[in-house]
Amino acid sequence: MSEAQSKGYLNTKQKLEASPFLDKLTKRADVVLAVAAVGVILLMIIPIPAVMIDFLIAMNITTALVVLMVSLYMDRALDFSVFPALLLLLTLFRLGLNVATTRMILGEAYAGKIIESFGSFVVSGNFVVGIVIFLILVLINFMVITKGSGRIAEVAARFTLDAMPGKQMAVDADMNNGIIEESEANQRREDIRREADFYGAMDGAAKFVRGDAVAGIIITIINILGGLAIGFFQRDMEIGQALQTYSLLTIGDGLVSQIPALIISLSAGLIVSRAASEMEMGREFAGQMLMHPRAGFIAAGVAIFFALVPGMPTFPFLILGSFLGWVSWKTNQSRKEKIAQEKTELVEATKGATEQDKIEDYLFVDPMELEIGYSLIPLVDKEQEGDLLNRITQIRKQQAMQMGLVIPPIRIRDNIQLKPNDYVIKIRGNEIARGEMRMGHYLALNPGTATEKVDGIPTKEPTYGLPALWINRKTKDRAENVGYTVVEPTAVLATHLVEVIKNNAHKLLTRKDVNTLIENLKADNPTVVEELIPNLMTVGAVHKVLQRLLKETIPIRDLGMILETLSDYAPMTKDTDVLVEYIRYALSPTITEKFVDEDGKLYALTLDPSIEQTLSDSAQQSSRQGQFGIVDLPPQQINAIYASLSKLVDEMIASGRQPIVVTSPTIRQAFRRLTEPVLPQLIVLSYGELLVNVQVESVGTVALQAAKEPALA
Structure with a gap:
């Protein structure tokens, strides 16, 4: 099961398969949808009876409520990706109902029991009250909710499109490092694409809602004026009677149309204004609002103060203040009890471990260890949503597939002697690498495409030593939008582990x-x-x-x-x-596939013919003495080779390429031994190890003087 599925982020097909009844119920949903679309068109053309209008109005209100509930209970916007299309259909449905009810109101001075009830009971039979309520609903919908959600959708669409390259690079990096499998990487790429499509569609769908609100006002004015004309000139009604009859029906029609429209607009605002979460919106609201008991105590005190102010209603403020104070007190007490319990469990666990320790246990050396400072403990604590253990499992599987080596279990332990944010990677008890991470922050790397700088704490990326920034959650979206590659802390540590394993696999x-x-x-x-x-x-x-x-x-x-x-x-x-x-x-096919670029070329450094000849002569002389792969050169020549090679290797790394040098078969082993102490990351290949159809693209030549052809492809 992928990480997304384990968190409940299932696509629509998976959710249908999880419920056989729902799967069966939606088998012919495409036919029903087509019939409904045609029915909406017919609704505008064919007169329908009042009973059918009541049923359709009830369906309109109920559907709007279902949409609102779904938007409240979904975890992320993509869970309701059909919303823009649904919004268009519901808007067209409401306009079709408006046409049908207008035809009946003007033609029969009657439009069903629901509209009549809204016109008489809801506004108490007073069309002036009805007009005021109708205008308030329209203003709330048009000026507040629709305008705000439309702006949010517009900004979200632009930022989502800008952030796509950075998100795609992060997914590719996770897959290449074995943190996620290819299937999950494909799913994440698909989610990124669908997210961009969704917010782009929502940007346009917001215009439907605004247009619907304007149409509601115009239809209401037309109904009132048309009703007055028909009542006075055709039905011989008095002006007052015509105004009372048609205005109440029109206001009732407007209310039953605007209330579902308001609910749908509210749903649209909720969808575009919330981020991905692992819980329903109600629990998220309650959890975040009650997260700080001190704020609750202050608010409770202010409410009780208002209850004591002369002239203020005492009872409502007193009840609300008391309830808020009680909830804040219980939250604070519960938090203190949990902290005390965790401390007790930690002391007992430490005591039990001390009693069970044996001297022989200290003689055993773990093949691989990861020691972390106490601030990094949440990374491995599943109760705090730490997923490092799952990532390490994926890394071991990935390395088994790529290298053919079963990586031994990695022992993870906290070390109080480390700085809180530091970690150390050990192999057979010896420190191999260390790094620093900041919980609650993200590592931002500039791949050279960032259009502007962001604020953060300067640092070095632990795996490759690249300059980077630790940024907080508030800066994350902006950094992605301006071109930074943003990586979460767990992925940073997992990437470092992968590189350490690759470079030290022979020790494991x-x-x-x-x-x-x-x-x-x-x-x-x-x-x-x-x-x-x-x-x-x-x-x-x-x-x-x-x-x-x-x-x-x-x-x-x-x-x-x-x-x-x-x-x-x-x-x-x-x-x-x-x-x-x-x-x-x-193994030439394996070696070729491992090191060639995506375009089928091998971008590598080559040796100057004079160096090739010098190394070849020295290697042959050593071979005659029974020492294969050994060169004996003057220190001046070796230092000149190191200087030239180091410069070219730095240029290759800066351009994002793996440092590779290709030599003749006779000196490959000798050149590898010569450069390994200074440049252990340098890959040394020979022409004989490459398939004949591979084109070697030289990006620089190692010479005894300055490097030639340093430009990188």
């Missing part, structure tokens, strides 16, 4: 893991395993080969191909370096 692979992988392969391909082990190589020797591959981020998922290659060449040599080079040639 144990001999026991290798034996398990071999046994699993033996069940499907026993021939290759029995041919190699133990006749030609031991498990330990295979372990060293796999470690060397992982150290250069080469996947070992195709273990069958690796063992077959070892079986072919192990009889000729037992040198691990030589065997690794043979395996890399065999």
Whole structure:
């Protein structure tokens, strides 16, 4: 189940499948919708009886109430993505009803019991009162709700479109780092697209509501004037009698039309003005308004003060003030009790752990650990909606698929010796990386497309060391709109974990893991395993080969191909370096696919021919002495190579490319050993490891002097 589904964010099809009755009920909904649309058109043309008008008016009011309730109970705007189209149909339905009731009012001086009841009971038979109430409803709808929700929809549509690139990049980053699966990434991309379409449609749909309000005023004026003319000239009524009869019917018609219109406008305002939430709006309102008991105490005190003011009604203010004070007191007490309970549980857990600790427990070293400061504990606390544990599970699955390595469980513990916002990643008890995070903030990265600066706390992105900002929730939307890539804290830590795992996978692979992988392969391909082990190589020797591959981020998922290659060449040599080079040639499709760009080209650095020749001569001399992949150059030459290479690598990283250098096959191993101490992140490939159809695009040449051709593609 994806993260969105676990939070209840299901699409319409999934919700229908979850309720067989609802699924069955909506099987022919498309036919019903088509008939309803045609019926609305016919409503404007064909006269209908008063009984049918009463039924349609009741349907109009009930439908508006259903829409209002759905808008109150939904979690996010996309849960009601059909609302813009529904708004158009309901607006057309109300206008059709207005035409039908106008025809009956002017033709028969009667329009059904509902309109008559609204005209007599609701406004007490006084058409002046009715006109005032009608105008108030129209003004509330037209000037307040509709105008405000229309502006919100307009701004939301613009900001949503502006934020789409940043959101898409964040989804791609999460998927590439193994935080989410491809299916969930596709669902998130679809939600982003639908969200933009929805707010764009809502921007236009708001005009329907405003037009409906204007049409209601015009229709009411026409009905009154037309009724006076028909009553006086055709029905021989007195002016007063005609005004009383037709005005009451018209006002009743206007009220039964404007009340559903007001409800629909309110629903539109609620939909466009709320953000995504994990609870219904009612609970969210209550929770946020009662979140601060001190504010409730102050408001209760003011209400009780008004109750004591001479001339003020004592009873209402006293009841409201007392109730508000009691709710605030209970909220405050409940919060204190929960804090005390958590402290007690923490003390008991610490005491129990101390009693159960054994000296032998301290001798065990965890393969991988994550230590966090106490401020970061909510990341792993499910009761506080922390999802780091779920993300780590996804990371382990993703790395198993990509690298062919089963990542051991990652032990997470809090460390009071760390700063509250710091975390440390350890492998076999040794610190490998550390970083800082701020809860309640987001990490904003400028990919070079930001149009303006935003306020935040300057920092370094922990994985790649890029300049970044910690921004608060209020600044998040603005940062996305101006072009920043905004990442939540959990994703920042998960990305750092992924990179640490990739760069240190060879340290995590144990001999026991290798034996398990071999046994699993033996069940499907026993021939290759029995041919190699133990006749030609031991498990330990295979372990060293796999470690060397992982150290250069080469996947070992195709273990069958690796063992077959070892079986072919192990009889000729037992040198691990030589065997690794043979395996890399065999894995050329995997290596090519891993490092080529989306356009099918490999963007990489190349070596100046003079450097190639110098390294080749030195490597061959070492090979004759029985040392494969070793170069012996003067320090001045090595430093010149480092200086030229470092500059080009920095330029590649700044342009968003992975630093890669391509060499001739004879010096690949030697150049890798030469650069590894200074540039461990540099990928060194040889032309022999690449498929013949791959085009290598040189973005710079490493020379003993200044780098040549530094421009990056």
